[in-house]
Amino acid sequence: MKKKMTLVAAAFAASALTLTACGGGAGGDAGADGETYSWDMTITVSETSTWWAGAEKFAELLDEKSDGRMTVNLFANEQLSGGDPAAGVEMLANGDKAFSYNSPIIYSGIDSRFSAITAPFLYADYEEADAAIADGGAEAYMGLTEDLGIKMLGFGESGFRQITNSKKEITEPGDIPGLKVRVAGSDLFLDIYQELGADPVSMNFAEVFTSLQNGTIDGQENPFDVIYSNGLMDVQDYLTVWNYVYDPLILGMNLEMYEALSDEDQAIVDEAAAEANEYQINLSRENESTQLAEMEEQMTVTTLDADQLQAFREAMQPVYDSYESKWTPEVADAVKAP
Template sequence: MKKKTTLVAAAIAASALALTACSGGASGGSGADGETYNWDMTITVSETSTWWAGAEKFAELLDEKSDGRMTLNLFANEQLSGGDPAAGVEMLANGDKAFSYNSPIIYSGIDPRFSAITAPFLYADYEQADAAIEGGAAEAYEGLTEEMGIKMLGFGESGFRQITNSKHEIVEPADVKGLKLRVAGSDLFLDIYKELGADPVSMNFAEVFTSLQTGAIDGQENPFDVIYSNGLMEVQDYLTVWNYVYDPLILGMNLEQYESLSDEDKKIVDEAAAEANEYQINLSREREAEQLAEMQDQMTVTELTPEQLEAFRDAMQPVYEKYTDKWTPELAEAVQPK
């Protein structure tokens, strides 16, 4: 594991060194005070999401705090990487763009350690997730991203992930069996659903709506904001609220570009990122109740009881046994509820 990670990081670093400053990076390269920048940033989902609202806030703050020296060009739906979020993370690491909001689930396709914070049924609520992030998880993830050539500028939030489908209600593990479900592009998520007897498939998120509409897949799993902002309730009949995975968002910047900034400009980027992340998280949480209420008008919504959740939690023990070593003891400890 360690050798493989080192080789990946070395390859990314070598690619980054070969790049010029014009690939979504600064218009100059010195990073001196007074320098102007024209940066690109992507998100995985649409312009109606809280991800986009957070990115817009980040752009506004950079412009304001730099007196117009820092410009951020925003792209939804991973437009710069053909809809492929994994390729988007690679672009960020290579310096082909400067910023992105991406789930650690996507990062885990490169390094499985990133999936630790998205372990099934790890946190019962946002209070537990917040305490873990403040208690060491954020610091641990900053170290992981730097190994990839990415500067982590804090966590935003996608929220707790839910499951939808077009066949029937899901109230027990047996109800998942046989469903063809699009899951996040991570070995962990494939293993979670295989353990439940589903037929999990990975595909770019940009393809999900059409695949649900045509019946190529039966369902998918995502947080409320992603389900709602992409109109998935139009092509799904059942929503199960089970909060089975907490999904933060990594606000990442290409490390080489970050390190080229002056101390003054680093401070501007850091402060703008912290404020934008806080804004995005608060907005996401504020909107959840409203989004759920609207989806209840269009879908059959089932909220699982603690007893029903326990049956799913028990079914996940083989997954934990398989992944504990991949996460490493230090990282597994860092993400534990506090």
């Protein structure tokens, strides 16, 4: 049986860290000496998303628990990396900013093992995803992020990914060939859509709305919260609910910077991250039904049944065959539904 553990968050701490008072940012008793910190944090999407709400909660909790010694400056839409989430992850790893919510999909561009938890049709629902993460998945990803010099504090959540487009209703694999679909910047997602016969395009999320609006692309795939909070229903006619990929969020901190904190300040960061992630996940799930209801007023929404989903699962078998060795047995087994 895999070791059970509590989900904590993943946050990248970087050189946007400013240290004052004696101690100069060294570890030991820095917190007791009154060390103060000013950190930057980014998210990939807009201020109307639950990602932003989780980041705000994290900043509030750090300020509260540290009696004002820890402050966080928040930036939406990957503003510090020119809208490029992959560059944003590199900034975090290099210590050029403090914190970020990022999907493992973005991390997979650095290490393909990160894409294991976003394998197509891996989980049927949130209950399965929660169980897998608690039963070894989070522990495995803590190890992966540490290999990059990042202290993972736990998972937030983007949700199950859906597909939208401006051309037609999607109910079976035969509906996808020929569609020009923007996908997240990951080899796995490019391969998924190539296997389905689509014309997948990787672009920064900041460019998606305009590209849908002017017809450069036909569709895109994202969870409800991202679709809704960025107004994509205004430029898309069809939404297919198929829950084909579960997408958690990594909230983290640069490992070297985390280890430089005193034990007391590490505990503050750990506790704030855990509470903020729980808040963000609950908010994201609570909002889904309302978001979907509003999108149904503007789009044709199709929810696939079990037989329709099975056809897509079978179509994905070549992708699984190709990626199992890239994920490695250790990581793939850690994220499987119990």
